[in-house]
Amino acid sequence: MTNIPKDVTLKNIRRELLYFGIDKVNQEDKTILAYTFNGIMDSITLEDYERDEGVGKGDRNAKQIVFLLMRYLMAIFMFSIHRLQLNEDIKNKYQREIEDYQAIFKKFNITFTGSQEDLWIMRDLMTSSSNSFYSTESQKLLNRSTTPKDFYKIMLKSKPLIYLLFYFTGYGGSPYLIKDFKTIAQQVEEKSYQKQQFIKQSSVALYKEDFLLTMMLEPLSAKVTPESLVHIYNKHLNYYNGLLKKDKEKGLSLKITKYNPNKAYADIKTEVAPEATLFPPNYYSEKLFPDFVTKLTKNEKEKVINIISLLYNLDFDKNSLQESIKRLGIDSNITRVQREYERFQNAQVEENSIRSWEYFVTDDKDFLALQAFWSTNKDLHLVFNKRIIDILNQFNVPHPFIYVDIY
Numbered sequence: 001m002t003n004i005p006k007d008v009t010l011k012n013i014r015r016e017l018l019y020f021g022i023d024k025v026n027q028e029d030k031t032i033l034a035y036t037f038n039g040i041m042d043s044i045t046l047e048d049y050e051r052d053e054g055v056g057k058g059d060r061n062a063k064q065i066v067f068l069l070m071r072y073l074m075a076i077f078m079f080s081i082h083r084l085q086l087n088e089d090i091k092n093k094y095q096r097e098i099e100d101y102q103a104i105f106k107k108f109n110i111t112f113t114g115s116q117e118d119l120w121i122m123r124d125l126m127t128s129s130s131n132s133f134y135s136t137e138s139q140k141l142l143n144r145s146t147t148p149k150d151f152y153k154i155m156l157k158s159k160p161l162i163y164l165l166f167y168f169t170g171y172g173g174s175p176y177l178i179k180d181f182k183t184i185a186q187q188v189e190e191k192s193y194q195k196q197q198f199i200k201q202s203s204v205a206l207y208k209e210d211f212l213l214t215m216m217l218e219p220l221s222a223k224v225t226p227e228s229l230v231h232i233y234n235k236h237l238n239y240y241n242g243l244l245k246k247d248k249e250k251g252l253s254l255k256i257t258k259y260n261p262n263k264a265y266a267d268i269k270t271e272v273a274p275e276a277t278l279f280p281p282n283y284y285s286e287k288l289f290p291d292f293v294t295k296l297t298k299n300e301k302e303k304v305i306n307i308i309s310l311l312y313n314l315d316f317d318k319n320s321l322q323e324s325i326k327r328l329g330i331d332s333n334i335t336r337v338q339r340e341y342e343r344f345q346n347a348q349v350e351e352n353s354i355r356s357w358e359y360f361v362t363d364d365k366d367f368l369a370l371q372a373f374w375s376t377n378k379d380l381h382l383v384f385n386k387r388i389i390d391i392l393n394q395f396n397v398p399h400p401f402i403y404v405d406i407y
Contacts, residue, residue, distance in 0.1 A: 007155045008162050008292050014065050014152070016290050017170050066152055067130040068169045074126045075181045076164060077101050078193045080310040094303070097158045104154055126185040159296050160303040166293045167216055177209055180314065195316035197324045198375055200368065202258035203247045207240040209312070210384045216308055217391045219293065220301045226287050236385065243384060246406075256364045298395070305397045313381045313400045325372045333369035341373070356386060356405045370404070 030046045081101060084094045091098070102112055108125070110118045125133075156162050184195055201209075214236050218224065224232070247257045288294075296304070325334070337359070344357045361367050374382045382404045383389070389403045 007157055009153055009155050010066070010069050010165075011152050012290075012292070013162065013166050013169070014069065017065055017166065063130055065169060067133055068172075069165055070125065070133065071178060071181075072165055072168045073104060074122055074185075075178070075311065076161065076307060078122060078126065078185065079181065079314055080307045082193060083310055083315060084306070097161055097303075097307075100156050100158045100161055107154060123185045127182050159292060159300050160307060163219075163293050163296060163300075163304055164216075164307060166290075167219065168212075171212060171215055175208075177212070177311070184314065193315065195314050195375075196320040198321060198328070198372060201371060202256060203244055203252065203367075204258045206371075207243055207384060210388075211236060211240050213308070213312060213383065214385050214388055217305070217388060219289075220296075220304060221391045221394060223294070224289070226289060236387070239385065250361060250406075251363070252361070252367060253364050256367055302395055302397045305392065305395060305399065309381075309397075309399045309401070313378070315378075316375070318376065321376055325376065328368065328372065330365050330369045330372065333365045334373050336366075337369050337373040356403045357382075358405045358407060361406050367406075370406075 031043050032046060081094065081097055085091050085098055105112050105118075108121060110121050112118070156165075180195075180199055183197075183199065184193055215233060218232055219229065244257065244259045248259060340359060341357065359370065361370070370382070374380045379400050380402060381400045383401050384404065384406070386403045386405075388401055392399050392401060
């Protein structure tokens with residue numbers, strides 16, 4: 001990869017994602033084949049590659065990548081940086097990230113004052129579709145002098161923010177995380193970014209979010225190349241698909257798991273995520289990731305972890321959330337979960353060690369109660385892959401994650 005300037009634009013990030021490598025040029029129709037690091041291929045015209053405004057007709061993945069960058073920019077601010085900014089004890093630590101957002105929001109005509117109008121603009125951007133973002137209607141949201149093309153030129157100084165955008169977008173994000181973010185963003189009249197209702201999730205949804213969390217942390221753990229990261233990706237993919245099989249064996253219903261192996265198209269590989277492929281053969285062995293996502297200091301890596309932790313552990317209105325859970329009629333199941341978790345905590349203190357929490361799920365209500373229990377605990381988020389905890393233990397960062405081994 002070529003060296004990247006100190007200040008990175010969204011264009012730099014997007015070109016690294018889509019133009020990770022360029023295959024042979026087809027002189028007949030003047031196109032090239034470009035590959036992302038996790039195996040997505042696109043045919044791009046030479047004209048679009050050279051002009052590269054992020055909205056070229058021949059560049060099919062460009063719009064989606066820029067749109068995802070915009071969405072994650074909004075989500076990271078609304079559900080993470082905003083909370084850090086309100087914390088007087090640590091907000092100075094995130095000054096560079098806040099300065100980046102001040103510059104970004106200027107492009108969107110957002111005043112950064114937390115006004116109701118600011119909240120409406122962020123809500124509309126967060127809940128818009130790719131087509132509406134690129135339409136003339138989007139000009140109602142943006143400063144008159146700003147277009148999606150200008151957004152593409154936005155410059156970032158924060159390496160943690162660049163890292164998050166690169167990998168969230170590179171992995172394709174999570175439709176379930178985005179759905180949660182959109183649901184909360186629509187409650188803008190409350191003047192807060194808090195979860196108001198319990199969001200019930202299937203096994204597939206939970207494991208997809210967990211899978212994304214695992215993959216967001218892996219590059220922080222050790223030096224990775226595109227080739228090694230793709231192999232790590234597929235290893236975790238097989239693990240989560242195995243969890244889906246176990247859920248079916250436990251007798252959890254289709255309503256809870258959303259996994260139906262009886263349908264002809266239900267290849268278990270596709271239930272969590274498509275398997276990343278290496279093509280052409282041995283292609284990635286010669287490629288490296290850009291410096292702007294590999295050369296992070298320990299402090300910058302810890303910032304990444306803090307920001308991700310808040311994205312996965314959303315703030316909530318306790319009274320509204322508990323009221324919506326009460327309507328589920330699973331109080332006794334939740335009481336059992338709470339009792340078992342307290343036993344686990346006591347055992348941790350006595351043994352002075354971190355270990356997995358083994359929890360026995362007997363039916364659909366138990367699985368739902370587990371979700372409801374951790375939804376109402378501000379400092380708890382259960383994860384299903386012990387690798388997440390192993391990586392986090394490498395850093396001296398408080399986090400809400402506890403590994404639960406469901407059997």
